[in-house]
Amino acid sequence: MAKELTKQQALDxxxxxxxxxxxxxxxxxxxxxxxxxxGYDLEDIMASLIxxxxxxxxxxxxxxxxxxxxxxKWGRVKIKQELWSKHLTPYCLKKGFEExxxxxxxxxxxxxxxKKNKLLREKxxxxxxxxxxxxxxxxxxxxHLVWHILNEEGIIDILKK
Numbered sequence: 001m002a003k004e005l006t007k008q009q010a011l012d013x014x015x016x017x018x019x020x021x022x023x024x025x026x027x028x029x030x031x032x033x034x035x036x037x038x039g040y041d042l043e044d045i046m047a048s049l050i051x052x053x054x055x056x057x058x059x060x061x062x063x064x065x066x067x068x069x070x071x072x073k074w075g076r077v078k079i080k081q082e083l084w085s086k087h088l089t090p091y092c093l094k095k096g097f098e099e100x101x102x103x104x105x106x107x108x109x110x111x112x113x114x115k116k117n118k119l120l121r122e123k124x125x126x127x128x129x130x131x132x133x134x135x136x137x138x139x140x141x142x143x144h145l146v147w148h149i150l151n152e153e154g155i156i157d158i159l160k161k
Contacts, residue, residue, distance in 0.1 A: 007045065076141070077137075
């Protein structure tokens, strides 16, 4: 059995854990449970991390949204599902989504559709559009926006390879 940590040792570990990368409350609580912290000790450590600004769910939501959108090219739907699974409040979600510029969002969607379009071998334009739409929707982009862009003339040349 692993040796038990004192409350101060656990706090030090969690401060380092939160300083390395933004974390949500759920991740930190889970880490504390893994370290053997329970009850008042766990709650005291959580409160201390929040007071000392090691833990901030709004900041976490903002950095999560920024990273998943800009680096992984995820759409809002997929990001929102992931944040909901981490039990973030609607307020934090709203603040997080302020990080996405609408023009940049559409440009990213067009970019991933163009890249995917070049990889498809499908000749039939209707089936090709369907595959492109499924791909973008799977990446978390809203279906109405995907179809709007696919149906708008000149943005994506469906017959181009």
